[in-house]
Amino acid sequence: DAGVTQSPTHLIKTRGQQVTLRCSPKSGHDTVSWYQQALGQGPQFIFQYYEEEERQRGNFPDRFSGHQFPNYSSELNVNALLLGDSALYLCASSLSGTRSRQYFGPGTRLTVT
Amino acid sequence: KQEVTQIPAALSVPEGENLVLNCSFTDSAIYNLQWFRQDPGKGLTSLLLIQSSQREQTSGRLNASLDKSSGRSTLYIAASQPGDSATYLCAGTGNQFYFGTGTSLTVIP
Numbered sequence: 157d158a159g160v161t162q163s164p165t166h167l168i169k170t171r172g173q174q175v176t177l178r179c180s181p182k183s184g185h186d187t188v189s190w191y192q193q194a195l196g197q198g199p200q201f202i203f204q205y206y207e208e209e210e211r212q213r214g215n216f217p218d219r220f221s222g223h224q225f226p227n228y229s230s231e232l233n234v235n236a237l238l239l240g241d242s243a244l245y246l247c248a249s250s251l252s253g254t255r256s257r258q259y260f261g262p263g264t265r266l267t268v269t
Numbered sequence: 270k271q272e273v274t275q276i277p278a279a280l281s282v283p284e285g286e287n288l289v290l291n292c293s294f295t296d297s298a299i300y301n302l303q304w305f306r307q308d309p310g311k312g313l314t315s316l317l318l319i320q321s322s323q324r325e326q327t328s329g330r331l332n333a334s335l336d337k338s339s340g341r342s343t344l345y346i347a348a349s350q351p352g353d354s355a356t357y358l359c360a361g362t363g364n365q366f367y368f369g370t371g372t373s374l375t376v377i378p
Binding site: 160162189191196197198199200201204212214244246248255257258259260261262263265 | 273300301303305310311312313314315318358360362365366367368369370371
């Protein structure tokens with residue numbers, strides 16, 4: 157049974173560029189949440205997708221957007237990259253929302269130069 | 270807004286010692302509380318999940334408790350091993366998932 161997978165593993169972008177990160181949830185899970193983790197900090201909730209809709213959103217600007225596909229996989233898009241967007245981006249999957257156990261992927265390390 | 274605090278920020282213990290990690294949260298209206306382990310540069314591994322109706326959960330050498338009324342959770346690790354060295358994060362679930370900043374644990378052989 158495959159766990160949560162994310163791609164790519166590492167990414168280097170330049171300020172002002174756009175980036176797309178991808179996540180495939182654990183088999184049987186229908187909810188995907190995205191988090192940003194800066195160095196030395198706990199993860200910060202970006203948003204959650206369920207039934208292809210954004211259900212909850214944290215305190216992140218509109219430059220951060222996402223999408224969930226019919227197979228429950230998800231993408232995180234960040235436009236107009238800033239140096240401060242450099243972080244580990246984590247995807248978590250769960251069954252029907254945040255009340256159930258969340259399983260995390262290995263993350264995508266984004267570096268903005 | 271939910272605030273989650275973890276104390277201590279860092280802890281170093283000799284192998285074999287029992288230890289307690291603390292997590293406190295400001296909003297008692299949480300659905301559950303989850304403890305995670307994170308190795309450097311890696312994703313999070315779920316350790317224990319305590320539902321709001323439960324008081325504690327156990328898995329092997331780990332035991333987590335939850336006291337919603339006081340806004341506190343503890344993770345007890347028995348007979349610590351060098352392989353337990355990692356950052357331990359707690360997270361409370363309300364409408365979102367709120368993480369603490371973690372406790373960095375080093376177990377010295």
